[in-house]
């Protein structure tokens with residue numbers, strides 16, 4: 001580990017000031033000529049002097065990666081924390097920023113943010129890992145990452161159409177903590193605990209309650225598992241919460257083992273923001289455990305390109321190396337990521353770290369969410385600005401999770417100009433029209449004859 005120095009983290013460093021990454025902050029920085037041709041995260045092997053892409057390192061050599069900005073934050077605000085402490089996910093959880101005093105120590109709060117903090121009561125408290133706090137702009141209240149996790153007074157304002165349970169999940173729960181809305185799959189809410197609390201959370205009514213530190217409820221797990229066991233149509237189980245990756249390896253493995261014993265459960269999915277806000281949690285011990293329970297998929301929750309750091313890059317790479325397919329579910333958030341430019345940067349960045357942009361969600365009308373919700377037209381404009389303009393893999397499904405429990409409904413720009421039985425007129429991403437000759441369906445005895453009455457081969 002001492003032999004490696006990281007030169008760059010990303011092709012285009014985020015605007016928040018990342019430039020270089022030290023795997024060991026005491027090591028030397030590379031020369032300009034060494035940096036010039038780098039287009040991906042790399043390190044220098046101090047013994048050989050070779051420049052090595054992070055992707056070609058063995059995972060064990062990456063165990064103490066801290067990017068420069070984060071390392072400066074560590075030294076300033078957590079000076080007694082060693083690199084080992086900092087890279088220990090349990091240390092990160094123990095030192096989450098939860099009180100006004102702790103928050104004011106690391107951020108210059110505006111009066112409105114301070115007032116909001118003091119007004120708050122009930123679930124969805126403030127909770128920010130020191131790592132994620134290091135990505136926040138300390139002076140700008142409009143900084144995208146800051147807005148996602150620091151309270152504002154707007155979250156106490158109810159707007160028309162908003163509700164505490166906008167998706168009607170509670171009405172689709174045959175047993176507490178399990179939502180069975182779609183025919184063949186269930187949502188299993190395994191904990192009410194998250195390492196970071198997002199201010200726009202759809203489950204703000206449930207997560208981070210004052211007794212949330214218990215993290216899980218065995219009776220509830222048993223009831224949910226028994227429901228899945230006696231319901232053979234359930235072939236797909238999504239573990240969510242709260243955040244399942246905040247559970248210990250033992251508890252998570254207990255759950256996965258039980259699910260894998262159910263013959264009709266074909267796939268297991270885990271929904272998690274942990275690789276984004278607590279990437280230290282992704283350890284070889286975790287990935288070695290997870291890969292015993294394939295097919296296992298993971299839905300991550302990236303929201304902004306500044307979240308793609310060397311730490312999250314490494315976490316996603318480790319998960320991918322454990323053969324876990326990775327998708328990202330991004331919520332469209334006003335003033336945070338609602339532009340083509342931001343989304344393109346996010347989605348192209350995700351592909352580089354082996355994460356497929358899966359869903360772009362229109363923000364659910366949860367109570368107090370008006371500050372985050374932008375129009376459906378804006379979402380369509382973003383999809384229109386991506387489709388054809390960048391790799392198809394970088395274009396997610398834009399969906400509205402129908403209020404009241406209607407499920408996810410895809411929304412697409414209109415690419416069909418007109419059509420009749422034999423012709424579809426379509427427009428492409430450059431607004432040019434093209435015709436597709438539609439095969440005309442005819443009865444077999446008409447279609448499959450040629451002159452002479454012999455059937456076509």
Ligand code: SF4
Nearest residue numbers: 194197198201242273
């Ligand atoms: S991590 Fe997920 S469940 Fe937790 S607060 Fe954020 S959006 Fe809600």
